[in-house]
Amino acid sequence: MKPADDLITLVRAYNPRTNEQLIRDAYDFGRDMHEGQYRKSGEPYFSHPIEVASILAQQHLDDATIVTALLHDTIEDTKASYQIVAEKFGTDIAELVNGVTKLTNLQLNSTETKQAENFRKLFMAMSRDLRVLLVKLADRLHNMRTIRSMRAEKQVQKARETMDIFAPLAGRMGMQWMREELEDLSFKVLNPEARNSIIRRFVMLQQETGDVIERITTDMRAELTRVGIGGTVTGRAKRPYSIWRKMEEKDQSFSRLSDIYGFRIITGSEDDCYRVLGAIHRRWRSVPGRFKDYISQPKSNGYRSIHTTVSGRDGKRVEVQIRTKEMHEVAEAGVAAHWSYRDGVPSENPFAVDPARWITTLSEQFQNEDDHEDFLEAVKLEMYSDKVFCFTPKGEVVKLPKGATPIDFAYAIHTRIGSACVGAKIDGMRVPLWTRVKNGQSIEIITAEGQEPQATWLDIATTGKAKTAIRRALREVDRERFIKLGWELARSAFEHIGKKATDKALETAAEKLRLDSRDTLLARLGSAELSASQVVLTLYPKLVPDDGEGVARDRAVIGLAPGQKFERAACCQPLPGERIVGITWKGRGVVVHAIDCPVLGDYEDQPERWLDLHWHAGKHAAVNPVTLAVTMGNDAGVLGRICTLIGEQKANISDLKFIDRKPDFYRILVDIELRDAEHLHNVTSALEAESDIAALSRHRNPSAARPPAPAPAEIGETVGLQTSR
Known part of the structure; x- marks a missing residue:
């Protein structure tokens, strides 16, 4: 463990006027508070705050930051309190130490909603005093340098968190050397081979x-x-x-x-x-x-x-x-x-940025993000992105992330211009909206009255600001249509359990689901962001049929004629919770398709065969097959981990095919049996968190579409699509 004199010598080298006694007092206080505590490596715990302070001293930082580093774990891990630290070292240092403690307690690798909320808290802490984050980054750097003393699973967790959050933050702050070292230390844990x-x-x-x-x-x-x-x-x-x-x-x-x-x-x-x-x-x-x-x-x-x-x-x-x-x-x-x-x-460096202005600029980009997923996406896009610099026709500079398009440029200027965009010129030449802009280009946005954002723009845009504005506009355009459809879904689901979808019932459900109004609830229902079963279960959990496996498979779909049979289409594999329609086959029953299935285009000229169908609102059995396309690293144990992750989500693997083998990666098709769309979301979320999975998508095969199988009495055996009975 370094003595106090070594740290003071390091600070005095760049700051001869340093308050040596303040640093020595903090050293003695921290050492006494951590007495008897040891790290996983067996070293005295206080060796860690000393190393953190040394990292910050190498950056020539002020005394308050150095002292905060020495004390940064005292409030959290010792008997010291905020009041004691404030009495001994002043309220400014106590606030810094308390700020680092709050950052440490944020679970940044938790579920998306909670992670987004914690990111908000992270930016709030940064906005008060950015030195809090400087200490936290130095703390994480030393922990990563000594990570080998942790348990293997803890190493992986910390390395992923570092790669996803702390390394990009260091880069966003301009500390490129720290970003590179944090990334490389994480890489050493996550992919040593x-x-x-x-x-x-x-x-x-x-x-x-x-x-x-x-x-x-x-x-x-x-x-x-x-x-x-x-x-x-x-x-x-x-x-x-x-x-x-x-x-x-x-x-x-x-x-x-x-x-x-x-x-x-x-x-x-x-x-x-x-x-x-x-x-x-x-x-x-x-x-x-x-x-x-x-x-x-x-x-x-x-x-x-x-x-x-x-x-x-x-x-x-x-x-x-x-x-x-x-x-x-x-x-x-x-x-x-x-x-x-x-x-x-x-140091009066003319190029140093005012941290208050910098963090305000960064925070303003996210302050209008009401949706958790949108906020999280905007933060991550902003932190990870490399910048390109483009010009307006008047010569003003617009900064965009690498890979941005004219749509992003338009929304960066103003949301109104983005929403009214109908085309773009780059250096005087008309270009498609999906064109990737480059450094130094001059971009002119062409607008038109009455133009509204298109759904396809979501695939074109890359910035969080543009994506959020497009989603918000699309929700407003479709809101009335979704409310009407949501009302029909709610009415059908409530009638199925002998209840009425009254305004009061829907308002109560909205409140329990933390939505601001009945209309918001109905709009979410109509856009398939929320299922009718969730609404019914929220109000009447005991009235939802549950006969062991839940909804009987022959009652899974609502809207069929009495005794009419149905089958899930193999081309789109619709799941309970997704919007569906049925196509009738004379003497054969109904084939149920997802509303966006491309095969439905074949029946556009036969409207008499279409049926408006809904899934039963209750709990469905996990018997609905869905195929996932997975691109995974060609490493030992990866396939086993994928199977384990799927099993942990209570999903059964019914088939698995290798479709592409390369030296670095394999592509496979995995057939799994699921309850509903929410079950699929849980499985894909678990798989997407696995670092060895490079790509994951739902596999749909239009060529698999075919009419339902004849009855067994006609041909002696059942063939064709999987049947949900």
């Missing part, structure tokens, strides 16, 4: 080519000397996770991946940055489309640098970053540069 494979290939590459970094660094230094520009040149191989991500994004093998080395040139002035850029481009061939000027267009977290990729020795691509010393300080510390000290006074 892939990481070790990349490291082995690096070793082999160095044996074959020698020290590429040293050779290219020497070449660049010589070029700077030749043109008379002062500056330092450093190079490094990119981290294993960064390389793995590039391999995944570009669908390339390691041998074909070119830009695995990065070089940084630190110059004396902004003018020198552009002179260096010219020298580099004259000496080596630049790679088209790989130039970004973050000096003229800084990122929102203050990041400034020129990025370019050139073909170096032997045609190898290398990335070069060019910046000044002040820009480099912000690039290393990000938003934290606001609290950095130099020679005992706060």
Whole structure:
């Protein structure tokens, strides 16, 4: 365990005016409070707060942040209280320590609704004082560095949480070095085989080519000397996770991946940055489309640098970053540069961003998100996205995530413009709305009165703001239609148990389901966001038929004539809880299709054969087969984990087929037997959380559509579609 003097020496190196006694008092208090506590590794627990403080000291942060790091677990894990910390160290430090405690208690890896609410709390805590998050990030970094002492399942949980939440947050704050280390430490836990494979290939590459970094660094230094520009040149191989991500994004093998080395040139002035850029481009061939000027267009977290990729020795691509010393300080510390000290006074870096303004800008993007799923999607999209910079016809800059489309651009300008969009021009040329915009393009949005958002835009848009606005508009457009349909579904479900769907009953159900009104309940019913069975069960759980397996299979569908038989269509495999229609077959019964089944187009000219059907509101037996298409990693134990996850959701696997085998991935079709749409949602949610599953979708096969089987008396045996009796 480091003595207090070591930490104070580290702080004094950048802040000679540090309050040494304050740090020493915090050290002694924290040590006494954690006396007798030990980490999983066997070390005294207080060694952890010291290391967290050291990480923050390396970022040249102020005394209050260093003291908070030393005390950050005292309120949560010891007999110390907020009042005691406030009495000894002041209310400002007590507030910081209490803020870190609240962040620690947030279960960020919980269910989506709770996770979204906790994200809101996270942003609220950040908005009060961003140093709370700085301490939490340093705390998570040290925990990840020492994660091997945890249980295996705990390692995986923490690594996923780090990869999903804390690493993107560090990157969003501009602390790229911390993001990269957090990602790589998580990668080491979540996919050690892939990481070790990349490291082995690096070793082999160095044996074959020698020290590429040293050779290219020497070449660049010589070029700077030749043109008379002062500056330092450093190079490094990119981290294993960064390389793995590039391999995944570009669908390339390691041998074909070119830009695995990065070089940084630190110059004396902004003018020198552009002179260096010219020298580099004259000496080596630049790679088209790989130039970004973050000096003229800084990122929102203050990041400034020129990025370019050139073909170096032997045609190898290398990335070069060019910046000044002040820009480099912000690039290393990000938003934290606001609290950095130099020679005992706060560092007056002209590029450091005001953290209050930064967090306000970030929070404003999410404050209108009422829906939990929309809010969570918006936060994650914003944290993960790399930016591109586009221009309006008037020359104003609009920042968008990589992969954005003109639809995202339109909504970024104003929701009204987005909703009225009918087309777009990029650099004067008319383009489809699904076009991916690029850095530096000028975009003009064409609007028209009376235009309304289209459902297909949801697949085109990439930003949370655009998706939320489109969904909200679509809900409003369809609201009246959904309310009418929801009323019919509710009326039918209530009549089935001998009750009436009165306004009072529906209002009570809405209140119990935490919806704001009866109309909202009906709209959710009509749009299939809520099932009639959920509403009935909410009010009359004892009246819903439950004969062991629940609703008898021959009574599962409402709307059939007495004695009329039905079968679920194999092409779309409709489930209870989904909207359905029936197609009659003379002398054969009814085939039940999902409302969006493409096969229904074959019967558009035969309206007399269509039946308006609904599922029974009760509990259905888990006998309805559904096929899932799964793309999974080709690793030991993955298939077993998939089967286990499905079994844990009380779903039975009836068949499994391998349809594509590749060195890295397998694609399989899994037939599972389910109760209803909610059961399907539970299964897919569990599978999507598995890191080794790369893609998951519901498999539908229009070619499987065929008329219902003849009765056994006619041909001697039953053939055709699966029958729900």
